[in-house]
Amino acid sequence: MNTRTVTEGATRVMVPILPEGVSFPPSYAPVFYNLEMELNRDINVAATSVFVNRIISQYSIMPSDVTYVDVLSASGIRGLRIANEVGVTAVLNDWSTEAYELIVQNIEMNNLSETTTSSCKDGNVLLHGNRFDIVDLDPFGSPVPFLDAATRSVVHLLEITATDTAPLCGAHLNSGIRKYAAVPLNNEYHSEMGVRILLGKAAFELAKHDKSMIPLLSHATRHYVRIYLHIGHGAKLADKTLRNMGFISHCPTCGFRKPEFGLAVHINKECPVCGSTTKIAGPLWLGRLHVVGFCEEVLLELEKRPMNTKEKAKKIVALCKEELDIPTFYDQHVICKSLGISASTMNQLMDALKGAGFRASRTHFSGTSFKTDAGVAEIKEIMRSIR
Numbered sequence: 544m545n546t547r548t549v550t551e552g553a554t555r556v557m558v559p560i561l562p563e564g565v566s567f568p569p570s571y572a573p574v575f576y577n578l579e580m581e582l583n584r585d586i587n588v589a590a591t592s593v594f595v596n597r598i599i600s601q602y603s604i605m606p607s608d609v610t611y612v613d614v615l616s617a618s619g620i621r622g623l624r625i626a627n628e629v630g631v632t633a634v635l636n637d638w639s640t641e642a643y644e645l646i647v648q649n650i651e652m653n654n655l656s657e658t659t660t661s662s663c664k665d666g667n668v669l670l671h672g673n674r675f676d677i678v679d680l681d682p683f684g685s686p687v688p689f690l691d692a693a694t695r696s697v698v699h700l701l702e703i704t705a706t707d708t709a710p711l712c713g714a715h716l717n718s719g720i721r722k723y724a725a726v727p728l729n730n731e732y733h734s735e736m737g738v739r740i741l742l743g744k745a746a747f748e749l750a751k752h753d754k755s756m757i758p759l760l761s762h763a764t765r766h767y768v769r770i771y772l773h774i775g776h777g778a779k780l781a782d783k784t785l786r787n788m789g790f791i792s793h794c795p796t797c798g799f800r801k802p803e804f805g806l807a808v809h810i811n812k813e814c815p816v817c818g819s820t821t822k823i824a825g826p827l828w829l830g831r832l833h834v835v836g837f838c839e840e841v842l843l844e845l846e847k848r849p850m851n852t853k854e855k856a857k858k859i860v861a862l863c864k865e866e867l868d869i870p871t872f873y874d875q876h877v878i879c880k881s882l883g884i885s886a887s888t889m890n891q892l893m894d895a896l897k898g899a900g901f902r903a904s905r906t907h908f909s910g911t912s913f914k915t916d917a918g919v920a921e922i923k924e925i926m927r928s929i930r
């Protein structure tokens with residue numbers, strides 16, 4: 544295999560050379576490496592580092608006492624960075640022999656042989672046979688085939704990427720229902736829908752193993768969703784986690800939406816604002832997407848590390864930190880279009896909502912999205928008043 548060496552963060556990795564003019568790795572590439580995911584990996588290093596620092600001070604242990612597995616490693620870059628830049632004891636696994644051989648070389652090149660081992664197994668077999676403090680899933684498409692084994696194996700932190708955004712966000716409805724046992728709605732907040740459907744699926748899978756979760760950081764960026772889950776243990780905590788599950792009732796006519804907590808709930812079919820029939824999404828996660836203190840520490844960590852995507856990473860995490868804990872965002876352009884008015888600046892809109900006594904924040908999902916505790920009728924009135 545012809546390779547070239549790339550540097551991400553403080554780690555050097557050999558990756559396959561792509562044919563000229565090709566930027567996304569084609570399916571025939573011997574080993575997968577996607578430069579587009581460097582942003583995801585930069586945030587991953589910072590977030591994992593913050594988490595590891597917390598548990599080493601809690602248990603008075605060394606970073607090398609913490610075990611981490613990159614279940615689907617390809618070149619190994621994700622796990623190599625965690626081993627090298629965070630200092631944990633890592634297993635880098637891929638069932639492809641070509642990937643495995645490249646991982647072996649990459650471990651040597653970074654002088655990580657003492658703390659890092661390569662493995663060439665089916666990821667599910669590896670996870671079913673071992674417990675890891677931190678489990679990282681970064682698959683092609685959906686993480687669902689690995690969720691049972693990952694939730695069984697994980698002790699402290701579960702990190703999941705999903706690139707199957709079409710099923711998660713409702714664009715491929717039946718595929719989403721088959722994989723996630725939930726009905727998404729493909730509307731203006733479909734990206735948040737995807738995050739909440741994935742979190743809901745993770746919560747159910749963990750609950751099977753009497754485990755609970757607190758989402759520390761969750762982001763939908765470009766074509767993927769990434770979540771970081773702090774794991775707790777015991778049936779009581781698992782039951783408590785499942786109290787964050789529920790449905791979203793949404794009116795496609797006027798934009799009204801309401802979270803309905805619970806798994807067997809009575810939901811009013813009639814929109815209380817305009818009288819149209821509502822649509823229902825779920826079951827999905829209605830709880831928090833982020834822990835503010837964790838996001839603050841991730842921002843500090845991003846600041847002090849060498850990273851190629853530092854500014855973009857900081858922007859995403861800072862917006863996550865600011866986001867109000869309210870399920871579903873509004874999109875300024877969608878509402879403006881329905882009212883036949885032009886958009887104001889986001890700052891003007893945030894100020895107007897706050898000036899009227901409501902809470903309001905921008906979100907990381909898109910530049911025109913916002914969260915507020917104002918109802919849809921109040922939002923429209925305020926938007927009209929500032930035009």
Ligand SMILES: C[S@@+](CC[C@H](N)C(=O)[O-])C[C@H]1O[C@@H](n2cnc3c(N)ncnc32)[C@H](O)[C@@H]1O
Binds near residue numbers: 618621639664681682
């Ligand atoms: C999206 S790539 C991983 C990318 C990598 N984490 C990164 O950051 O560059 C997915 C990898 O999973 C491997 N894979 C797919 N199914 C697997 C399985 N059941 N067990 C182990 N590896 C698997 C593929 O060979 C591929 O290299």
Ligand SMILES: [Zn+2]
Binds near residue numbers: 795796797814816817
């Ligand atoms: Zn309505």
